[in-house]
Amino acid sequence: MEASGDPSPGTSRRGLRSEEHEGSDPREKEQAAAAGEGRRFFGCREAPVPVVLRGGGPQLSAGTFPLLFDPDGRLVRESYFRKLIFKEGGVDPSIRKDVWKFLFGMYPCSSTTRERKVLALERYVRYKMMKCRWQTLMPSSRRMRVDETDNRQKINVHELHEAIRIVDKDVPRTERVLDYYQNEGVINLLVLRDILITFAAFHPDVSYVQGMNDLVSRFLEVLDSEVDAYWCSTFYFEKISYDFKEEGLIRKIRLEEQLLKELDSQLYTHLLRDGMNGLTFCHRWLLLGFQREFEHSDAIRLFEILSSHHLELNSLEAESARHSERMTHFQRAEGKIMPELPLTNNDYTFELFICAAILLEKKELLLKCSDEVELIQFTNSLQGALNLDRVLERAEQAFFNYCNKSVLDCFKKLCTEQKKKSFFKFKLMDLFS
Structure with missing residues (x-):
């Protein structure tokens, strides 16, 4: 992709300026203002529905892509490049060929024209x-x-x-x-x-x-x-x-099972009972990037979104969500409890949340499955039938809910420990009074 110099303010249709101003897009502010109408609850706190510009919004476009390069042709805004692919829901087909060469590593982002x-x-x-x-x-x-x-x-x-x-x-x-x-x-x-x-x-x-x-x-x-x-x-x-090997297959399925247990213990218990063979039926979804579960053009968009690796548990977005949750509980505790940010399982990649989102969306049907044969029939019925934007929204909700839950569990643990200490001190004082 031939690229010219950096964009000047006002030249981009999306107000591109620099990565430190990525969140200043007016469209994002409008979406954020409207997000209050659709908030969901997780534990004791509202988990905001993520602000995502998909469906009606533009994909990474032919007008935007060249603005990410410097005069020598280096893709100097790689993090923003990946963020755009994720938030905009994929890449404009007219530039997909050029974008993929950077997205999948054929060309290093630091290379010149x-x-x-x-x-x-x-x-x-x-x-x-x-x-x-x-x-x-x-x-x-x-x-x-x-x-x-x-x-x-x-x-x-x-x-x-x-x-x-x-x-x-x-x-x-x-x-x-x-x-x-x-x-x-x-x-x-x-x-x-x-x-x-x-x-x-x-x-x-x-x-x-x-x-x-x-x-x-x-x-x-x-x-x-x-x-x-x-x-x-x-x-x-x-x-x-590693995912092509048997041990890699088993590891990924086990991770999906652990994540589902965190998100929905009822569905987890049902799918892992005797005769159901766990979540083995999800392996094809994960290995092929859900290629057959969505309409073809949507499957390509999802492949791009997953390959952007923008939203992962070690990303700035996840850290920011967890920090915000920690500050909320800190204020509720009147400044008495302020734990360090808890560790999360970074092996829970976003594709696992996509898989979990499909399972959660089809929970009622899955609970009716009584054996492995019915599970296979269920998976075959999904081919080309899923709505990508709805699955993505549910996956992001599950992702941020998991981030919030990790903080909430940490606070609950500290509160329990403090109550035990207070009870022990009270008993000592009662003993010597």
Whole structure:
């Protein structure tokens, strides 16, 4: 994305100036003023419905995106860049191809326009060499070792053959209904196959796992470039590679179960009773980024929102919410109790709150499920049927409720300890009086 200099006041449609003034948008103030009409309760305190500009509001637009760069082409407002993607509910499709190259790490945000041209050429050459290598190797040799300077390495032909066997089963099952694979676009399935095999050949620790075809398909459709899709999906897979392994699958499901227990103990108890197999049915949602549970364009928007990593428990937004809750209880306690901000489980990523939001929204239906078969039927019934904006609102509400609850629990614990100390002192005084 070619970018000009920093924006001057008044040039942006959203009043972009600097990151320290991100909250000064008049639209945000209007939304905040209206938020008082829809507040919900959690424990002893109202949890404000988060101010989110989605649905009718603009996405990260072609007019806004260039204003995030400096004159040399560096994306100097990365945190605001991610915030816009989250708050605006995704990216304008006209610039999605350029945005994703930064969002998924193909281009470092600190790179200049000139550096990116060189990097693009390097990545093109490297990919073509890797692809050529496994294509040449397969008919003739079982193993191959060359130096690492030009990205060559050992390839276990037996393992690669097995990966190709699974790839060839999965690729035809990829979302064929998409326009991208219709008519002449069927050749894109062969491109998808080459990307998956190249990744498997040069990432033997991960190789190919079922579901990767759907994820790479998303990159290929948006970027419409074999090389760019390979690199963006590779950087993405490197971040979530543990989730493709059995232990990673189990860990994520356990985290979701723990979070649901925090948010709704009744639903948690029901889903984890004998014969229900816990929340294993949620694994596909989490692994594929809810790709099949929403209408296709909404699924892409959600993928962008989750990949922005703007709202996490270690973010400024979470810390601010917890600090505000602490000050509220401090005032109610007349300044007698002021604990440190309690620790939160930062492994509860926002995607887990999205998953919890779906479960909470469909709570009544889930409580009627009596076994694993009915749970599978339930999940199949959700494909393409969920409302993204409603799920996002509920997920953010659950996120901030969790932040508030962590503070509330801390105050309750301190109050209990103080009552015990006061009771003990009273008994001592009574003993010696």
